[in-house]
Amino acid sequence: MNDNPKRPSGKSRVALVKCADYDLAVLKTAIASALDKLGGIKSFLAKGRKVLLKPNLMMPKPAGFPANTHSQFIRAVIELFRAAGAEVTVGESAAGSQAGVTFTKASLKASGLEEICRETGASLVNFDLGAAALLPVNNSYVQRIPVARPVLDADLVVSLPKLKTHTFANIITGAVKNMYGTIPGQIKADFHRLAPRPSEFYTVVRDLYAIVRPGLTIFDAVDAMEGNGPSAGNLVSTGFIIASADGVAADAVASELIGVPAEKVMTTRLCAEAGLGKGRLEDIEVLGEDLRKSVVQNFKLPATAVVNPSLYKIIRSLTRSEPRVDDTACTRCKTCVNTCPVKAMSMSITEDRVVIDRAICIRCFCCSEVCPQQAIHPKRRLFVGNVLSKLILSRW
Ligand code: SF4
Numbered sequence: 001m002n003d004n005p006k007r008p009s010g011k012s013r014v015a016l017v018k019c020a021d022y023d024l025a026v027l028k029t030a031i032a033s034a035l036d037k038l039g040g041i042k043s044f045l046a047k048g049r050k051v052l053l054k055p056n057l058m059m060p061k062p063a064g065f066p067a068n069t070h071s072q073f074i075r076a077v078i079e080l081f082r083a084a085g086a087e088v089t090v091g092e093s094a095a096g097s098q099a100g101v102t103f104t105k106a107s108l109k110a111s112g113l114e115e116i117c118r119e120t121g122a123s124l125v126n127f128d129l130g131a132a133a134l135l136p137v138n139n140s141y142v143q144r145i146p147v148a149r150p151v152l153d154a155d156l157v158v159s160l161p162k163l164k165t166h167t168f169a170n171i172i173t174g175a176v177k178n179m180y181g182t183i184p185g186q187i188k189a190d191f192h193r194l195a196p197r198p199s200e201f202y203t204v205v206r207d208l209y210a211i212v213r214p215g216l217t218i219f220d221a222v223d224a225m226e227g228n229g230p231s232a233g234n235l236v237s238t239g240f241i242i243a244s245a246d247g248v249a250a251d252a253v254a255s256e257l258i259g260v261p262a263e264k265v266m267t268t269r270l271c272a273e274a275g276l277g278k279g280r281l282e283d284i285e286v287l288g289e290d291l292r293k294s295v296v297q298n299f300k301l302p303a304t305a306v307v308n309p310s311l312y313k314i315i316r317s318l319t320r321s322e323p324r325v326d327d328t329a330c331t332r333c334k335t336c337v338n339t340c341p342v343k344a345m346s347m348s349i350t351e352d353r354v355v356i357d358r359a360i361c362i363r364c365f366c367c368s369e370v371c372p373q374q375a376i377h378p379k380r381r382l383f384v385g386n387v388l389s390k391l392i393l394s395r396w
């Protein structure tokens with residue numbers, strides 16, 4: 001973990017490099033170029049050779065599924081660090097479970113990562129099955145957070161987030177939120193119950209990030225997920241790699257790249273306020289491509305995005321979204337029912353469909369996140385909310 005991700009000038013450096021596709025050679029060249037702008041890959045190994053890569057494999061899908069860090073991208077990073085003399089371990093704890101079994105093992109297999117690690121000589125760790133340390137945090141909702149031991153034992157933690165939208169009020173999910181997958185197993189969902197509002201839950205994410213802050217973040221923004229992410233959105237080609245020793249600054253650049261002001265992203269704002277990184281563009285030096293000229297046009301935001309802070313409370317009540325199940329796409333697998341942290345979902349035997357108790361639902365969208373069919377979408381409760389939201393978004 002990195003103690004000082006900032007430059008002496010006080011600015012954090014973020015490399016923004018073009019990368020057209022997932023061809024391995026193209027990826028390696030682009031990632032190496034991004035790291036060279038930050039001082040070179042060897043500069044990140046100053047503390048030791050044990051490197052832990054934390055990708056974002058949200059669900060068991062083949063390489064290319066836009067909610068997951070692309071497997072070729074992970075391979076490229078493994079090969080670059082192995083060539084630089086590092087001992088590389090890849091670790092993950094995916095979201096969701098079925099019949100008490102988490103999706104991590106299936107995600108590592110379906111993505112091809114098991115095979116990639118075998119071929120490249122990297123170690124692979126399923127965080128759900130290994131040791132964890134229970135660490136105290138000074139947080140109003142949670143007193144202790146379990147963290148996978150390999151994350152704490154590494155000399156360098158590298159976060160490999162996917163650029164994607166997030167319906168649970170954060171607009172995007174990136175380097176900071178990716179570290180939530182260092183919590184083993186389904187306790188991840190329990191924290192949604194203990195801190196149900198976004199403004200509460202993201203303080204837990206922030207305080208975890210303070211413990212497991214990566215020394216390096218490399219964003220897979222070659223393709224991204226737009227719309228109703230982090231799982232029910234659509235694939236869009238964005239064509240970039242973003243890298244930084246400051247994950248908060250990397251998130252700031254990632255959000256600006258898709259047209260979202262950095263301070264609108266709650267994790268960026270909370271972490272910057274806590275001194276965990278730089279969250280404002282004026283405090284960030286972007287190296288490589290010109291960020292303003294690189295902004296991806298017409299990138300679709302989640303239906304839950306609400307952005308005007310001064311009118312936030314009124315707007316929120318009008319634009320509030322709830323999860324809706326598309327019965328025609330649903331396969332009745334019950335993954336959502338098993339994952340819902342407040343047990344608001346059940347299988348109606350008489351109707352043969354998933355039903356949601358609206359009085360209990362805390363709108364965390366964990367169900368949408370884990371649904372393998374992308375059958376759960378946010379839907380605004382009020383027509384006026386839809387119109388208002390479109391008006392606000394059109395003014396960005
Ligand atoms: S909505 Fe999705 S997760 Fe829930 S039962 Fe249907 S297919 Fe499974």
Ligand code: SF4
Pocket residue numbers: 323339340341342343344345356360361362363364365366367368
């Ligand atoms: S129904 Fe979905 S959005 Fe509502 S609390 Fe359960 S998992 Fe969260």
